[in-house]
Amino acid sequence: MGIVVQKFGGTSVGSVERIQKVAERVAQAHAKGNQVVVTVSAMGKTTDELVSLAKQMSDHPPEREMDVLLTTGEQVTIALLSMALMQKGLQAHPMTGWQAGIHTDAIHGKARIDHIDPNKIKKCLDAGEIVIVAGFQGISPDGEITTLGRGGSDTTAVALAASLKAERCEIYTDVTGVYTADPRIAPQASKLTEISYEEMLELANLGAGVLHPRSVECAMTHQVQLVVRSSFCEEDGTMVKEAGQMEEEMNVRGVAHDLHVARIKVLGLPNQSETLSTLFTRLSEATINVDMIVTSEHEQERISVAFSVHEEEGDKAREVILQLQDELGYQDVISETGLAKVSTVGAGMVTNPGVAARMFNTLSEAGIKIKMVSTSEIKISCVIPRDQAQQAVRTLHTAFGLDAKHEVLLEA
Amino acid sequence: MGIVVQKFGGTSVGSVERIQKVAERVAQAHAKGNQVVVTVSAMGKTTDELVSLAKQMSDHPPEREMDVLLTTGEQVTIALLSMALMQKGLQAHPMTGWQAGIHTDAIHGKARIDHIDPNKIKKCLDAGEIVIVAGFQGISPDGEITTLGRGGSDTTAVALAASLKAERCEIYTDVTGVYTADPRIAPQASKLTEISYEEMLELANLGAGVLHPRSVECAMTHQVQLVVRSSFCEEDGTMVKEAGQMEEEMNVRGVAHDLHVARIKVLGLPNQSETLSTLFTRLSEATINVDMIVTSEHEQERISVAFSVHEEEGDKAREVILQLQDELGYQDVISETGLAKVSTVGAGMVTNPGVAARMFNTLSEAGIKIKMVSTSEIKISCVIPRDQAQQAVRTLHTAFGLDAKHEVLLEA
Numbered sequence: 034m035g036i037v038v039q040k041f042g043g044t045s046v047g048s049v050e051r052i053q054k055v056a057e058r059v060a061q062a063h064a065k066g067n068q069v070v071v072t073v074s075a076m077g078k079t080t081d082e083l084v085s086l087a088k089q090m091s092d093h094p095p096e097r098e099m100d101v102l103l104t105t106g107e108q109v110t111i112a113l114l115s116m117a118l119m120q121k122g123l124q125a126h127p128m129t130g131w132q133a134g135i136h137t138d139a140i141h142g143k144a145r146i147d148h149i150d151p152n153k154i155k156k157c158l159d160a161g162e163i164v165i166v167a168g169f170q171g172i173s174p175d176g177e178i179t180t181l182g183r184g185g186s187d188t189t190a191v192a193l194a195a196s197l198k199a200e201r202c203e204i205y206t207d208v209t210g211v212y213t214a215d216p217r218i219a220p221q222a223s224k225l226t227e228i229s230y231e232e233m234l235e236l237a238n239l240g241a242g243v244l245h246p247r248s249v250e251c252a253m254t255h256q257v258q259l260v261v262r263s264s265f266c267e268e269d270g271t272m273v274k275e276a277g278q279m280e281e282e283m284n285v286r287g288v289a290h291d292l293h294v295a296r297i298k299v300l301g302l303p304n305q306s307e308t309l310s311t312l313f314t315r316l317s318e319a320t321i322n323v324d325m326i327v328t329s330e331h332e333q334e335r336i337s338v339a340f341s342v343h344e345e346e347g348d349k350a351r352e353v354i355l356q357l358q359d360e361l362g363y364q365d366v367i368s369e370t371g372l373a374k375v376s377t378v379g380a381g382m383v384t385n386p387g388v389a390a391r392m393f394n395t396l397s398e399a400g401i402k403i404k405m406v407s408t409s410e411i412k413i414s415c416v417i418p419r420d421q422a423q424q425a426v427r428t429l430h431t432a433f434g435l436d437a438k439h440e441v442l443l444e445a
Numbered sequence: 446m447g448i449v450v451q452k453f454g455g456t457s458v459g460s461v462e463r464i465q466k467v468a469e470r471v472a473q474a475h476a477k478g479n480q481v482v483v484t485v486s487a488m489g490k491t492t493d494e495l496v497s498l499a500k501q502m503s504d505h506p507p508e509r510e511m512d513v514l515l516t517t518g519e520q521v522t523i524a525l526l527s528m529a530l531m532q533k534g535l536q537a538h539p540m541t542g543w544q545a546g547i548h549t550d551a552i553h554g555k556a557r558i559d560h561i562d563p564n565k566i567k568k569c570l571d572a573g574e575i576v577i578v579a580g581f582q583g584i585s586p587d588g589e590i591t592t593l594g595r596g597g598s599d600t601t602a603v604a605l606a607a608s609l610k611a612e613r614c615e616i617y618t619d620v621t622g623v624y625t626a627d628p629r630i631a632p633q634a635s636k637l638t639e640i641s642y643e644e645m646l647e648l649a650n651l652g653a654g655v656l657h658p659r660s661v662e663c664a665m666t667h668q669v670q671l672v673v674r675s676s677f678c679e680e681d682g683t684m685v686k687e688a689g690q691m692e693e694e695m696n697v698r699g700v701a702h703d704l705h706v707a708r709i710k711v712l713g714l715p716n717q718s719e720t721l722s723t724l725f726t727r728l729s730e731a732t733i734n735v736d737m738i739v740t741s742e743h744e745q746e747r748i749s750v751a752f753s754v755h756e757e758e759g760d761k762a763r764e765v766i767l768q769l770q771d772e773l774g775y776q777d778v779i780s781e782t783g784l785a786k787v788s789t790v791g792a793g794m795v796t797n798p799g800v801a802a803r804m805f806n807t808l809s810e811a812g813i814k815i816k817m818v819s820t821s822e823i824k825i826s827c828v829i830p831r832d833q834a835q836q837a838v839r840t841l842h843t844a845f846g847l848d849a850k851h852e853v854l855l856e857a
Contacts, residue, residue: 049501083521089461090528098531101539102524105517109495112514116502119510127513131543132588153588176544176565 035200036158037062040072040168040190044207045264046110047077055264056117058205059163063123068158070197072168072190073114075106096141100170100180104130107167107186115165126162128153130170130178135189137171137179143320144171144179145247146188149196166193184245191248195255202257204244205264210271211236211243213435214288219427221436226269228286229276233259235378235412236289249273276380285379285388285433290426292419294324294372295347296405298339299354301364308361309338312354319353321346324374325407325416335364341405341416344370372404373422376414377429388433389413395432401425447612448570449479452580452602456619457676458522459489467676468529470617471575475535480570482609484580484602485526487518508553512582512592516542519579519598527577538574540565542582542590547601549583549591555732556583556591557659558600561608578605596657603660607667614669616656617676622683623648623655625847626700631839633848638681640698641688645671647790647824648701661685688792696800697791697845702838704831706736706784707759708817710751711766713776720773721750724766731765733758736786737819737826747776753817753828756782784816785834788826789841800845801825807844813837 039062041055055073063069074080083102087094094102111127118125134150154164168186173179181188187204194202211233214222228236230253237246243261252259252273262270302308309328316323321342329337342350351368375396382388392413396403401424405416417425430436451474453467467485475481486492495514499506506514523539530537546562566576580598585591593600599616606614623645626634640648642665649658655673664671664685674682714720721740728735733754741749754762763780787808794800804825808815813836817828829837842848 049498052502086461086521086525087528090464090525091532094528095531098524098527098537098539101527101541102521105520108517108520109498109514112510113498113502115510115513116499116506119507120503125510127510129513129590132590178541178544 035067036070036194036197037067038070038072038190038194038197038199038202039205040186040203041074041205041264042186042207043074043077043080045205046073046075046114049113051264052076052110052113053117055205056114056121058264059114059118060121060123063163067200070154070158070164070166070193070199071114072166072186072193073107073110074168074186075103076110076113079106079109097177100141100178103180104167104170104178107169111165111167118163118165124160124162125165126157127165127167129167130189131172133164133166133193135166135171135192137173137181139173139175139177139179140320141173141177141179143182144173146171146181146192146251149192151193151196154193154197181247184248187245187248188251191251191255191257191259194257195251199257201260202252203260203262203270204248205262206243207263207265208243208261209263209266209268210261211273212287214426214430215242215290218290218423219288219430221427221430223435225271225286227272227274229380230273231276231411232286232378232380233273235376235409236287244273284381285377285435287378288426288429288433288435289376289378290422291374292422293344294341294374294416294419295344295350296339296341296369296372296416297347297350297354298337298367298369299361299363299365300337300367301335302338303362304334304336311361312338312357315353315357316350319349321350321353323350325405325414327405327407339405341372341374371419372416373419373425374414374416375422375425375429376412377433378412380411382411382413391432392429395428396425399424399428447479448482448606448609449474450482450484450602450606450609450611450614451617452484452598452615453486453617453676454598454619455486455489455492457617458485458487458526461525463676464488464522464525465529467617468526468533470676471526471530472533472535475575479612482566482570482576482578482605482611483526484578484598484605485519485522486580486598487515488522488525491518491521509589512553512590515592516579516582516590519581523577523579530575530577536572536574537577538569539577539579541579542601543584545576545578545605547578547583547604549585549593551585551587551589551591552732553585553589553591555594556585558583558593558604558663561604563605563608566605566609593659596660599657599660600663603663603667603669603671606669607663611669613672614664615672615674615682616660617674618655619675619677620655620673621675621678621680622673623685624699626838626842627654627702630702630835631700631842633839633842635847637683637698639684639686641792642685643688643823644698644790644792645685647788647821648699656685696793697789697847699790700838700841700845700847701788701790702834703786704834705756706753706786706828706831707756707762708751708753708781708784708828709759709762709766710749710779710781711773711775711777712749712779713747714750715774716746716748723773724750724769727765727769728762731761733762733765735762737817737828739817739819751817753784753786783831784828785831785837786826786828787834787837787841788824789845790824792823794823794825803844804841807840808837811836811840813840
């Protein structure tokens with residue numbers, strides 16, 4: 034048997050009892066003859082509690098120090114899970130990010146994995162140990178502790194699987210798989226038995242919340258076979274793999290949403306070639322992820338640009354732009370929060386130009402105001418008022434024929 | 446100005462507000478032109494909470510995993526204290542044990558510092574940063590996280606001071622200095638303005654609780670000037686230094702006590718030369734600290750030996766001996782808990798043989814049963830029933846003339 038990487042998120046390790054349940058599941062995989070590497074997050078609300086301590090200490094907690102603080106959460110979990118496995122008579126070996134050889138760049142709070150040195154892990158696996166790695170963390174070239182940002186434990190798991198050439202990477206979470214929409218918002222949503230990397234990437238980026246987008250990207254690049262399943266039941270999950278291996282491609286596979294969107298409009302920018310370049314370079318230097326970008330017609334002397342960011346980064350983005358007022362010479366900047374994004378995703382959409390039209394019509398007939406639009410080969414996204422997001426998801430789910438049991442169609 | 450190392454214990458960093466107070470004190474030392482290195486413990490009850498989590502996970506939590514778990518406590522504190530200093534506009538640099546170059550042996554839970562590589566700290570100090578080091582922890586030759594055991598943060602501070610050739614090492618604690626006895630037990634106790642390393646070492650070993658014995662040992666070896674003072678007030682503390690530098694040597698400098706003593710008696714051991722050697726070698730291999738040892742007369746065929754250990758290690762010591770029954774061929778083993786040790790300490794005692802006699806008389810007149818006795822050049826210790834410990838400390842304090850204000854005598 035080969036190497037299996039299992040990842041358990043914060044809810045799955047939220048208490049002593051749950052960690053003991055995780056230990057049982059890990060022990061099962063080990064008993065089947067697999068070499069098992071486990072990646073874990075911090076227990077339940079630990080990260081939030083640590084963030085709250087930091088905010089009491091500093092108006093803007095510095096990022097390197099935040100990383101030192103937050104990484105203790107996973108370190109507690111690896112110790113406890115190892116103890117639980119050893120209590121069962123198994124050999125376990127806890128490793129922090131730096132011990133597991135996870136080397137990142139130096140962008141604290143949002144570091145990217147540069148490479149993994151898997152020698153220590155391999156040595157321990159060959160000695161019969163189950164290796165328990167702290168997710169979400171690594172070490173910078175300067176020897177400082179870094180974090181990959183929220184959701185980074187998924188990335189840790191996939192990167193480990195790629196580096197160890199693992200047979201598969203199992204992401205255990207609090208849902209039973211990937212759904213055609215969030216079942217809490219669209220009760221008619223159904224579970225997908227399989228989905229392509231590309232579709233999953235769009236869904237992840239669009240806030241489906243099941244998998245961190247970077248982890249899907251990494252899985253796609255390294256052809257790591259991903260399984261998303263529940264840590265609380267034995268139900269089969271969703272397999273994420275190559276599109277070519279799938280039986281059928283649907284027009285629209287799912288409806289995703291993101292309830293935390295801010296839009297920023299910069300008005301009256303001089304229409305010079307370097308203006309937009311400067312603007313988005315500075316935002317990127319401030320490590321702000323810009324999502325959608327729309328500009329007004331370019332024929333005039335001055336143009337306007339609107340872009341969307343995660344709501345948490347709205348203030349920071351606005352600050353960056355205010356500092357650029359002299360340099361860019363724009364007339365005004367307006368930021369708007371309380372927005373959401375709904376998206377339809379499907380690998381078959383590229384050959385089916387009617388999808389966009391149907392999406393706009395559906396939203397418009399439901400009286401939902403579309404504020405921004407962005408399209409790719411396999412998705413169409415609309416920014417709308419947040420208070421209409423739930424209605425939008427349900428309406429689109431029905432309009433694109435997703436209310437029918439999806440598995441049936443796939444296996445037809 | 447030179448390098449100053451400051452150590453703040455768990456009570457001193459027990460809350461957000463207290464960490465902010467510590468930041469003020471650190472900032473003061475920095476403002477005076479010192480290069481400042483700070484060592485901190487885990488916040489208040491953190492360590493106890495982590496131990497409780499571990500005990501829920503495992504009957505006997507494995508020690509390597511305990512170290513991974515417990516070291517998160519100090520890591521949280523270094524992050525928060527750095528944030529508090531940076532909030533004041535100072536440059537701070539948090540470092541875990543491994544980042545600070547603290548190399549230990551591989552005895553988890555009780556590791557000893559092998560050497561410190563101070564290069565990273567020096568580089569940061571020279572760049573104007575205040576360096577905040579997690580106390581109590583280091584890294585083993587295998588790259589595993591180790592802890593120095595409870596009280597190890599004192600040792601971290603002194604070892605750092607030695608390695609950095611610091612001007613002095615300030616130990617901030619919840620008491621204002623070293624007293625002639627524990628004021629909670631003997632209200633007539635008074636603060637010492639200075640004390641020799643040797644005396645402090647005996648007091649530390651005897652459970653005075655102000656400084657960890659290993660830290661005093663390390664300070665003595667490397668001639669690190671120690672100051673013990675309160676983190677809650679500006680009062681001068683107690684200076685710990687070379688005996689030769691002190692103005693006068695007293696007969697008895699203080700009365701110490703330890704309320705957690707267990708005694709183990711091994712009866713009917715064959716009187717062979719290797720028997721005792723085997724017994725104590727095995728106890729040492731199990732990393733049990735044996736304190737006092739008393740043996741019966743050696744003329745007979747079989748002998749008995751009694752020794753004392755910390756109460757927490759009583760069961761483990763008994764187990765080790767039970768496993769040696771076949772090898773040693775002793776007749777019985779009896780362990781007794783509920784004991785305490787009281788000791789009188791003073792560098793002048795060696796030239797004053799009457800001290801022992803006066804101590805035994807005093808205890809005996811007070812109706813206190815002496816169960817074991819041990820003496821060194823500068824201390825005499827007696828094991829007595831725990832419920833008589835408080836009475837013993839007070840009576841001895843009075844009998845040796847310590848009730849008078851001590852400072853007056855010293856400065857006479």
